[in-house]
């Protein structure tokens with residue numbers, strides 16, 4: 001089969017490789033669609049960071065490995081012990097595989113498991129390939145009304161849903177979202193769906209501001225044109241109840257803190273690329289709460305996970321799939337038309353989806 005394998009920064013090669021065997025508890029998926037994520041871009045720019053240089057202690061995998069963790073497809077083979085999934089099922093993949101042995105896994109806090117391995121990073125299998133072999137526990141069946149392409153969006157929208165749950169947002173609250181890249185947009189959608197009274201966004205890119213409106217933003221601020229903190233405070237009687245930070249740089253973190261009302265919550269979901277300095281008095285004396293949010297609830301075989309909630313939203317057509325997917329490319333174009341396009345500073349893209357088969 002053909003796979004786009006990551007060797008090192010700036011070096012992804014589309015090659016023919018031997019498909020992995022399906023063990024008793026695995027399934028093989030013919031990949032229909034796989035989104036390129038911000039974490040893939042970071043790996044491409046400055047990796048190997050998450051892809052293992054030495055064989056991973058749980059999986060034995062090491063570079064070169066295919067990236068790609070936002071994927072969907074059709075089951076073509078199931079292991080001898082798999083009975084919950086059948087050949088022909090259309091599925092999306094929860095990429096994060098917890099160890100199920102550490103103190104956090106024992107408590108069901110799978111998304112903070114320190115030993116987690118992910119499809120598209122440490123597993124040695126990824127969605128930028130014609131097929132991938134993953135544990136059967138990691139796949140969710142898609143209902144008839146959800147296309148395979150939409151199925152590739154479940155993972156990023158689960159991140160936004162989890163962020164909103166972590167924030168403690170209540171129906172009727174006011175919300176600000178800093179940064180409307182692919183994940184910030186999912187938080188806008190989840191906040192609007194959760195009943196936010198007013199969703200304000202701060203985002204310098206014109207196209208992304210417009211897309212944010214499609215996902216439920218009531219007003220969009222260009223922080224290069226006006227002071228976002230002032231504009232948000234003016235519009236919300238001194239500050240929002242909940243702010244989300246998805247830009248990962250010092251000015252946006254501090255703006256998120258300062259546009260939140262006294263006693264409000266700042267939820268941080270960005271991966272920062274450096275240290276951020278802040279005035280602790282803005283957190284302490286105003287009794288603001290700062291919360292981290294990472295990925296989503298993990299146990300994929302449970303019936304009430306965030307993945308299933310997003311699949312339900314897609315089935316109910318609450319998510320504008322066509323506004324979110326801004327590019328569709330084949331495996332051979334992954335570097336020039338995928339990674340390199342998304343890294344252009346002025347890119348208008350939100351999500352480019354690779355369709356390997």
Ligand SMILES: [Zn+2]
Pocket residue numbers: 037038039069070155156
């Ligand atoms: Zn991702």
Ligand SMILES: [Zn+2]
Pocket residue numbers: 098099100101102103104105106113114115116
């Ligand atoms: Zn664990």
